[in-house]
Amino acid sequence: MTDFNASYDRETTEAARHWIARLASGDISEQEMASYKQWVANEKHHEVFQHELKLWRSLNLIADNLAPSTAISIQAARMKQRRRKVVVASVSAIAACAALLLAVPDITMRLRADDWTTNHIEEVVLSDGSHVVLDADSAFAVHYEHGARTVALLRGRAWFDVRHDAEHPFRVEAAGSVAEDIGTAFEVDRRLTDESVETSVQSGSVRVSSRNNGASVILTAGQRAVWRDDHVSRETDIAPYSVASWRDxxxxxxxxxxxxxxxxxxxxxxxxxxxxxxxxxxxxxxxxxxxxxxxxxxxxxxxxxxxxxxxxxxxxxxxxxxx
Structure with missing residues (x-):
């Protein structure tokens, strides 16, 4: 593939930037997504899009300059009213820059996802009849092939009511954790705070394992396990009705x-x-x-x-x- 020069086709470059912005917004419609997929299927368009996306990702290089030291130093100002105004201006600038940086991984995630949510809860029925309730700010990708049904939880948390099929195992992968259905309804929560994954069972049973070392536990109704640092450990039991209580x-x-x-x-x-x-x-x-x-x-x-x-x-x- 030849080297790309963004200056020679301004129209395509502007279109690529438009699609990056729409994907980052989180409110792109199904019709727009279909138009994007049709547009990016063109080899030249895809090349330009990747070039522009790379430029956006390069913004991460300035992330270290966005620490809140400016806002903290302002706290030493003598006049309380002036201090408050300056602090608000400072956190506004930091938040604006951070918002731009956070849009970059959002774009990458949405390009991988089959479905995602912004600030709402959504119910999805998969092709095998299994039900998924996706919490706000969550995303997943579906991979049904070679006799296996795999859902990758890319972000957030989801509740699964699985249509059991012994010949076609149903697995949920999140980070290094794998939850395999043994006929059940369960929740998988990919936590942002400590990069761990919690699995809670509402009914039936689930095998939770570490993808890398194979260690596993089997959970039944009301039981929980957490994957962290390639290890799976049991947590305190909870009432089954409280599993994924966020659904309502x-x-x-x-x-x-x-x-x-x-x-x-x-x-x-x-x-x-x-x-x-x-x-x-x-x-x-x-x-x-x-x-x-x-x-x-x-x-x-x-x-x-x-x-x-x-x-x-x-x-x-x-x-x-x-x-």
């Missing part, structure tokens, strides 16, 4: 970190949510959250903990520890 829009957060609470609520917001600075040593929280009113939930969380909420244009929210 009610989130029960039980003794979770403030960071985890913010990240969970953020799934259901339309705009981006950023945490700046260290909040990991704040006391854990317990709350019942209505996923349909995420901004109210964030406000309630802030009123009961030592965090401030900054609301910026474009639906952006910045969370920082109180001074």
């Amino acid at each position: 829009g009610q989130l029960m957060l039980t003794s979770v970190s403030v960071r985890s609470a913010v990240q969970t609520i953020a799934r259901y917001r339309e705009g981006r949510t950023f945490i700046i600075g260290n909040i990991d040593d704040l006391p854990p929280v317990t709350a019942l959250v209505d996923a349909r009113r995420p901004d109210d939930a964030l406000a309630a969380l802030a009123s009961g903990t030592s965090i401030n909420i900054y609301r910026l244009p474009g639906g952006i929210v910045v969370v920082r520890r109180k001074n």
